Amino acid sequence: MAESLLDIAEVAERSGLAPSALRFYENRGLIASAGRNGLRRTYRPDVLERLALIACARGAGFTIAEIARFLLATPDDTKLRAHMAKKARELEEDIARLTRMRDGLHHASMCMHEPLVECPDFKRTFESSATLTPSPGR
Amino acid sequence: MAESLLDIAEVAERSGLAPSALRFYENRGLIASAGRNGLRRTYRPDVLERLALIACARGAGFTIAEIARFLLATPDDTKLRAHMAKKARELEEDIARLTRMRDGLHHASMCMHEPLVECPDFKRTFESSATLTPSPGR
DNA sequence: CTGTGACTTGAAGCGCGCTTCAAGTCAAGG
DNA sequence: CCTTGACTTGAAGCGCGCTTCAAGTCACAG
Incomplete structure (x- = not known):
């Protein structure tokens, strides 16, 4: 049932980001991995949407910290x-x-x-x- | 006759940039000082226009090096x-x-x-x- | 069981655009 | 003349967003 999960290398390739960047984003709370396969991070496919959003925000001049804050947002904040x-x-x-x-x-x-x-x-x-x-x- | 020249502190205040930034820009060839008053750099008033251009370009994502290249441009380049x-x-x-x-x-x-x-x-x-x-x- | 090789980690490094620092110099005021 | 204080210099430092590195770990092929 975990068949649809993506390996970090796969996410890296599809998103155009380096694996190191993905780890960095995870470290900063911008994305979350779905678990591990051995040591390897795996991600749910929707991480790609998330990364597209992040790329857009970055391109628009938002810092990593700002993006992190926005991603945690709830309607009452x-x-x-x-x-x-x-x-x-x-x-x-x-x-x-x-x-x-x-x-x-x-x-x-x-x-x-x-x-x-x-x-x-x-x-x-x-x-x-x-x-x-x-x-x-x- | 050199009455209209601006002191670096004056340029800093009017442009909103730090004197260190002005020296940095001069170092990189983005602006030129008109001479010195003692050790102090003086600038022609039109440096302010130049700085406005630089600020705009910076805000548009140009690097210092790119701006320097553009500023040296001649029509035949x-x-x-x-x-x-x-x-x-x-x-x-x-x-x-x-x-x-x-x-x-x-x-x-x-x-x-x-x-x-x-x-x-x-x-x-x-x-x-x-x-x-x-x-x-x- | 043994490689192989792509991942893991934390830490250090890098490029950019300045800022800060230590040490020095000058013009003006007293 | 001497002090003051804002400037001068070159070099080092900083924050950001990653990248690179050394050392280690795991899944899988043979």
């Missing part, structure tokens, strides 16, 4: 909900910044200014962000 | 242009990921599933990203 909502708002800013950067790069990749960084159009892309977000960490 | 265009495309993916994450978080912040991570709507947000981008680095 209002503090955490607030934290999530705040993060969602921060993501809006990040998206705006990435969009600006993308536009700037796109322009730069075909602008003829020498050097490119002096191009007024290019500069204009960034002037709205003159004052930094005093964001802690990141 | 076709390789670098290609690199820029590629980066712009990668940013599209990043934006998509951040958007998904934002939507997921937004939903999670008011979903009633116990635990939140098991919510099917929440999961659906990420299922499209089942296979990881095998992006190097980041």
Whole structure:
């Protein structure tokens, strides 16, 4: 009945992560193994969904610790909900910044200014962000 | 005539960066000082624009080395242009990921599933990203 | 029973982006 | 002239997210 469990190597291959990374995640509470086959960790197939979520979150700039907190969330944890909502708002800013950067790069990749960084159009892309977000960490 | 130059402390305060970070950036070729007043670095005011650009690029996931390369770009550097265009495309993916994450978080912040991570709507947000981008680095 | 070889562990190491530190230097004020 | 104090330097240190390493253990093939 334990036939559907995945070996760590299998999870590593399917997820594109190194086994060491999986152990690291387990250590940090992001994933749980379903048991062992000898010394080998085995995982339930749904760990792959979990890993996809983690990859997405990591790519969105969340730290391992933050992800761990979010994964433990229950509906009555209002503090955490607030934290999530705040993060969602921060993501809006990040998206705006990435969009600006993308536009700037796109322009730069075909602008003829020498050097490119002096191009007024290019500069204009960034002037709205003159004052930094005093964001802690990141 | 050098009246308009800014002292490093002034630049630090206005940009929100630590003086050590400014020295670090100078060391890496991201900015240049206009000279010294005694030992003290002085900068032309336009360094602030430059720093805003750098902050934006950093926030968009560029490494210091990448930014340095981009800042030296000239219109005839076709390789670098290609690199820029590629980066712009990668940013599209990043934006998509951040958007998904934002939507997921937004939903999670008011979903009633116990635990939140098991919510099917929440999961659906990420299922499209089942296979990881095998992006190097980041 | 004996290899083989992929896993296990905890600890150390690495690359990045700075920060901190020890030791030194300078401009300005008294 | 001497002190003050913010700067200077190069080098070391730090936090994060893993990776690598040395040493050990297990399942399975022969």
